[in-house]
Every structure is written in C-alpha cells, then in structure tokens.
Amino acid sequence: MREVNAVVLENKRIAENVFSLTVSTDDEIPIRPGQFAMLGAGEHVLRRPIAVCKAEGERVTFCYQVKGAGTRYLSQNYRAGERIPVLLPLGNGFFVGERETRIAVVGGGVGVFPLISLIRACAGRKEIFSYMGFRNKAALCMEYEMQRSDKLTIATDDGSAGFHGTAVQAFMQDIEEIRPDAVFSCGPVPMLRALKNAVAGRGIPVYVSLEERMGCGVGACLVCVCDLTDGRHARVCKDGPVFEIGEVEL
Amino acid sequence: MADLSVTLCGVTLKNPVIPASGTFGFGREFDEIYDISCLGGVATKGLTLEPRRGNPVPRIAERSGVILNAVGLQNPGVESFLEHDLAWLKGKTRVLANVAGRTVEEYGRICALLDGKADFIELNISCPNVKSGGMAFGIRPESILEVTRAAKSALKRTPLIVKLSPNVESIPRNAAAAEEGGADCISLVNTFTGMAIDIEKRRPILANNTGGVSGAGIKPIAVRMVYEAAHAVSIPVIGMGGIACAEDAVEFLMAGASAVQVGTANFTDTLACPKIIAGLNEWCDRHGVARVSELVGTLRLN
Ligand SMILES: Cc1cc2nc3c(=O)[nH]c(=O)nc-3n(C[C@H](O)[C@H](O)[C@H](O)COP(=O)(O)OP(=O)(O)OC[C@H]3O[C@@H](n4cnc5c(N)ncnc54)[C@H](O)[C@@H]3O)c2cc1C
Ligand SMILES: Cc1cc2nc3c(=O)[nH]c(=O)nc-3n(C[C@H](O)[C@H](O)[C@H](O)COP(=O)(O)O)c2cc1C
Ligand code: FES
Numbered sequence: 001m002r003e004v005n006a007v008v009l010e011n012k013r014i015a016e017n018v019f020s021l022t023v024s025t026d027d028e029i030p031i032r033p034g035q036f037a038m039l040g041a042g043e044h045v046l047r048r049p050i051a052v053c054k055a056e057g058e059r060v061t062f063c064y065q066v067k068g069a070g071t072r073y074l075s076q077n078y079r080a081g082e083r084i085p086v087l088l089p090l091g092n093g094f095f096v097g098e099r100e101t102r103i104a105v106v107g108g109g110v111g112v113f114p115l116i117s118l119i120r121a122c123a124g125r126k127e128i129f130s131y132m133g134f135r136n137k138a139a140l141c142m143e144y145e146m147q148r149s150d151k152l153t154i155a156t157d158d159g160s161a162g163f164h165g166t167a168v169q170a171f172m173q174d175i176e177e178i179r180p181d182a183v184f185s186c187g188p189v190p191m192l193r194a195l196k197n198a199v200a201g202r203g204i205p206v207y208v209s210l211e212e213r214m215g216c217g218v219g220a221c222l223v224c225v226c227d228l229t230d231g232r233h234a235r236v237c238k239d240g241p242v243f244e245i246g247e248v249e250l
Numbered sequence: 251m252a253d254l255s256v257t258l259c260g261v262t263l264k265n266p267v268i269p270a271s272g273t274f275g276f277g278r279e280f281d282e283i284y285d286i287s288c289l290g291g292v293a294t295k296g297l298t299l300e301p302r303r304g305n306p307v308p309r310i311a312e313r314s315g316v317i318l319n320a321v322g323l324q325n326p327g328v329e330s331f332l333e334h335d336l337a338w339l340k341g342k343t344r345v346l347a348n349v350a351g352r353t354v355e356e357y358g359r360i361c362a363l364l365d366g367k368a369d370f371i372e373l374n375i376s377c378p379n380v381k382s383g384g385m386a387f388g389i390r391p392e393s394i395l396e397v398t399r400a401a402k403s404a405l406k407r408t409p410l411i412v413k414l415s416p417n418v419e420s421i422p423r424n425a426a427a428a429e430e431g432g433a434d435c436i437s438l439v440n441t442f443t444g445m446a447i448d449i450e451k452r453r454p455i456l457a458n459n460t461g462g463v464s465g466a467g468i469k470p471i472a473v474r475m476v477y478e479a480a481h482a483v484s485i486p487v488i489g490m491g492g493i494a495c496a497e498d499a500v501e502f503l504m505a506g507a508s509a510v511q512v513g514t515a516n517f518t519d520t521l522a523c524p525k526i527i528a529g530l531n532e533w534c535d536r537h538g539v540a541r542v543s544e545l546v547g548t549l550r551l552n
Contacts, residue, residue, distance in 0.1 A: 001282045003520050045465050045518055046312045070312075087283075087520055213308045215319065215517045218283070220275035222295070222324045223310045233303060233324065238279065 480506025496529025
C-alpha cells in the first residue's frame with residue numbers, strides 16, 4: 001500500500017463515456033491482477049476506487065466510466081504532466097491456483113477492466129476463455145488486450161457487436177466444451193447472480209470481484225462491508241474485492 | 251524545530267495530532283502506509299461490550315466539502331480489542347479507547363475492562379440510550395452527568411475524555427455537565443446528523459436514511475463549539491471537525507483545544523496526519539513559537 005503523487009501520462013477517451021488514464025508512479029510497485037487504487041478527484045472529499053487495468057513497470061493504467069461528479073472530474077481535469085494522488089495497490093486481487101490451468105473470465109460493463117489485468121497476468125501460462133459483455137458496440141473498448149485470451153467472445157446487450165446477449169449467456173453456451181477449472185468474474189450484481197445460478201452444482205470454483213462505496217479504501221473505516229453467507233461482514237476494500245462466490249451474499 | 255509535545259491529564263503526547271475515532275480502525279491498516287508511531291495518539295473505533303454488526307450498506311455518501319456516514323458502530327467488541335490490538339497499538343503511540351454503550355451500566359462495564367490499560371477512555375455519548383426511548387446520552391445535560399459519573403466511578407487509573415455531540419441545544423451547558431460528572435477532558439465535535447437524497451430514486455443514499463456529517467464543511471461550526479466548550483470548563487479540550495491541514499489545527503488550538511483529532515481528512519489523503527504534524531512544526535518555526543502548547547486558547551475576540 002503506497003501513497004503516490006503520480007504523474008499523468010495520458011488520459012483519453014476510449015469508448016462512449018469511458019476513459020483510459022495512464023500514470024507514472026516513479027518506481028515500480030508490485031501489483032497483483034484484480035487489485036485497485038483510490039484516485040484523488042480534486043475537491044471531492046472521497047477518492048474513487050478504480051481497478052488497475054494494466055501495470056507495466058512504473059506505468060499504471062486505469063479505465064473508468066464517467067458515472068457521476070467524481071469520475072467526470074477525473075475525465076476533465078487530469079491532463080498529461082499533471083499530478084494525481086493515487087493510493088495503491090489495494091485489496092486481495094485474483095488468485096489463480098497452480099492446478100487451475102483452464103480458466104474462464106466473465107466480465108460485464110466496467111467489470112471487464114480488472115479482468116484485463118488477470119488476462120495479461122495469465123496469458124501464455126493458462127488457457128484463457130474470455131466472455132466480455134458490453135451494452136452496445138459504442139461501449140466496446142480494450143479489445144486488443146482481451147485478445148490475449150486463447151478464445152475471446154464479445155457480447156453486447158443489443159447485438160450490435162459479437163454475441164447478442166449477456167456475457168454469462170455466452171459463457172454458458174460454451175461451458176461444456178471448455179470445462180474450465182475456475183471462473184473469474186466482475187460485473188453488475190444481477191450478472192454475478194445469474195452466473196452463480198448458472199454454474200450452481202457443477203463444482204467449479206467461481207471468484208467474483210465486488211463493488212461497494214468506500215471511505216478509506218484500506219480496511220480501517222468499515223464503510224464498505226458486504227455480507228458473508230456465514231453471517232459475518234467482510235470489508236470489500238481489504239478482505240476483497242475478490243471473494244469465492246459461495247462465500248458472499250449477492 | 252518547535253516542541254510539539256502536549257500534556258493532557260498528566261499524559262504526555264509527542265504532538266497534538268490524533269486520528270479521530272472510526273476513521274483509523276485500530277491503526278493497523280494505516281501503519282502499512284506510514285509508521286503510526288509518529289502520531290500523538292490514536293482514537294480507536296468505538297468499542298462496545300459485545301461485537302456489533304453495524305448498519306446495512308450504503309454506509310457513506312459525499313456532498314460538497316463533507317461526507318455522511320452511518321457505519322453503526324460495527325466493531326469486534328472490547329474483549330477482542332484487549333486481546334488482539336491494544337498491546338500492539340500501545341507499543342506505537344498513546345491509545346484513546348473510544349467506547350459506546352446502550353445503557354449507563356454498559357458504559358461502566360466497558361470502562362472497568364479498559365481501566366489501567368488504555369492511556370485514555372473517550373466516551374462516545376452520541377449513541378441512543380435504549381432505556382430512555384432511544385434518545386442519545388449526549389443530548390441532555392442530566393443524562394451526560396449520569397453517564398459520565400458511571401464511567402468515572404469505573405475508572406481508577408485511566409483519565410476520562412467525554413466526547414460531546416454537536417446536535418444539542420447548548421454546548422457550554424453540556425460541557426459543564428461532563429466536567430461536573432468527573433470528566434478529565436472533553437473532546438468535540440462528533441458528527442452532525444444529516445441526510446443526502448438520491449433525487450433519481452427519491453430515496454436517501456444511506457441505508458440508514460440519516461448519517462453523521464463530517465469533513466471540511468463543518469469546520470467553522472466545530473471551531474465555534476470548541477471555543478464555547480473551552481470557555482465553559484477548566485479541564486482540557488480536544489478539538490476536531492474538518493481539520494485537513496496544519497492551519498486548520500492551529501485554528502482549533504487558538505480556539506482553546508489542547509490537542510486535535512483528524513477524521514475525514516484521512517480518507518482524502520492517507521498521509522493527512524503526518525503532513526499536519528510536519529506543517530505544525532513549520533508553522534511554529536515561521537511564527538517564532540517555541541512550543542505548540544503556547545498557542546492554546548490564545549484567541550483574542552474583536
Ligand atoms: C474495487 C472497485 C473497483 C472499481 N473499478 C472500476 C473500474 O476499473 N472502472 C470503472 O469505471 N469503475 C470502477 N469501479 C466503480 C467506480 O468506483 C464508481 O463508478 C465511481 O466511484 C463513481 O464515482 P462518481 O463520482 O462518478 O459517482 P457518484 O455517484 O457521484 O459517486 C458518489 C460516491 O459514491 C461512490 N460510488 C458510486 N458508485 C460506486 C460504485 N459502483 N462502486 C463504488 N463506489 C461507488 C463514489 O466513489 C463516491 O464516493 C470500481 C469500484 C470498486 C469498489
Ligand atoms: C466513518 C466514520 C466513523 C466514525 N465512527 C465514530 C465512532 O465509532 N465513535 C466516535 O466517537 N466517533 C466516530 N466518528 C466521528 C469522528 O471521530 C469525528 O468526531 C468526526 O468525523 C468529525 O471530525 P472530522 O470532520 O475530522 O471527520 C466517525 C466518523 C466517520 C467519518
Ligand atoms: S473503505 Fe474503509 S474499510 Fe473499506
């Protein structure tokens with residue numbers, strides 16, 4: 001966990017309402033796939049949690065959708081050369097076991113961005129089957145990164161690109177054929193629920209990355225909790241954001 | 251290099267900067283970012299007799315210059331703190347054990363468990379009293395007197411700080427009630443009760459509907475309240491509410507606070523506390539102040 005006053009290298013629009021922000025952290029910080037950062041947003045009291053999409057040496061790339069005032073601030077105020085407060089790396093990240101050689105990656109919406117870091121880390125070492133869902137063709141981005149997968153299926157809700165339907169539907173069409181050892185997923189809660197139901201009873205471990213509103217981002221304030229199935233609370237920022245799907249209430 | 255140390259109730263802190271309760275856990279997470287032994291002390295997350303689950307999410311919302319929170323006192327309970335965290339934290343810095351109860355008796359029992367162990371007890375009295383229709387202990391002077399007496403009689407060795415709520419009629423009267431009940435020190439302010447509405451959904455953002463407002467936007471009100479409290483009692487006062495930089499801390503010291511707490515600013519910048527400590531040193535040097543304690547209560551009214 002480090003507090004860095006990073007230098008913005010690039011902050012550009014890559015799809016409808018989606019931006020890619022690359023910063024330099026001055027020296028290399030080890031980051032695991034699925035970990036995230038808290039990005040400072042000017043006068044906004046709270047930082048915004050954004051997944052690390054790519055980490056190459058001291059260059060770190062985030063992809064974010066403009067949703068409200070904070071992400072709009074990010075998109076409008078950080079130009080190349082400026083400084084941005086970044087706290088990273090945060091959270092547990094994805095862990096791929098030795099024995100898990102065939103992995104399925106199922107993402108929807110902004111959930112595809114943390115999964116790109118996983119695909120990049122596993123490319124060439126694991127057999128990767130990716131299913132990435134977008135609203136429509138205009139929202140589609142970072143396809144060249146996802147293409148590091150052994151097989152990539154793009155899905156759109158309106159059928160304007162790739163498979164017509166959701167990423168989970170596309171994945172379920174293939175599941176018998178690909179027989180994954182583990183599934184890694186991130187996306188809206190209804191999507192995660194659909195995935196949970198779809199794979200129930202198959203004995204395949206499924207790891208999901210969750211979102212929750214955050215205060216500190218480091219595990220101290222207990223603002224970001226989720227319910228575990230055993231009745232306890234877990235902190236999404238510190239104990240997560242990645243959980244085994246059976247471990248959390250969705 | 252100014253002398254930043256301050257002495258509160260006979261206990262010396264290396265500087266007057268203390269992360270505020272609920273924003274810093276028991277210090278372990280922030281210690282992964284910087285060595286927290288640089289701090290004057292740490293106010294722990296509110297401790298209760300039994301573990302508490304707290305409120306449903308969302309527990310936080312943001313507005314201009316402020317946040318609202320409704321964590322609802324989630325904590326592992328005082329026993330777990332004593333077993334797993336206190337010794338570690340004491341090895342780093344001074345410990346202000348923030349405690350909360352549902353009844354006057356509960357406050358007494360928690361204080362007894364922490365007596366002689368923590369450096370200070372900080373009594374969070376902004377919690378509902380289940381035996382008097384759920385009104386917070388910290389609203390009326392009579393109930394402040396009662397809960398302070400109960401806590402004080404359970405404490406033989408550890409000084410007692412009573413943390414005042416700002417959601418009240420009269421800060422001077424409530425501060426005086428805490429002093430009369432035996433408080434060794436007062437801290438303020440806790441959060442202001444507020445609401446934030448998602449106008450698309452026509453619903454409050456917080457699952458709890460209302461939450462405590464904190465952050466830079468409350469600072470002028472907090473400074474006024476600290477000034478009022480400091481002039482109503484002869485025991486020391488710890489000031490807080492929106493402190494984000496050394497200059498903010500100086501304002502509180504001048505208003506009469508002997509030390510300060512920093513809450514929400516830890517979220518905006520995890521290094522807020524060490525930066526405030528460094529900034530206080532620079533400010534004192536620039537202004538020819540040899541000891542930071544010389545600033546306390548030096549405000550002159552117009
Ligand atoms: C671990 C994690 C990783 C994330 N990674 C990405 C990513 O890679 N790309 C991306 O586009 N988005 C990501 N998000 C979602 C992103 O954090 C929110 O879209 C963003 O915080 C919205 O801020 P805003 O100011 O635009 O919206 P507002 O609605 O104005 O925000 C108000 C407050 O609510 C919080 N908030 C609102 N929506 C969310 C949400 N979905 N999750 C958490 N906090 C929220 C904000 O942080 C802020 O504190 C991630 C969320 C988490 C928890
Ligand atoms: C997320 C959060 C949790 C808090 N939890 C507690 C608590 O458990 N006990 C307590 O006495 N005060 C609690 N507070 C109040 C703070 O300690 C402090 O009084 C208040 O936030 C004002 O200071 P600030 O403006 O610097 O944040 C909490 C505040 C926040 C933001
Ligand atoms: S955001 Fe503070 S504990 Fe997770």
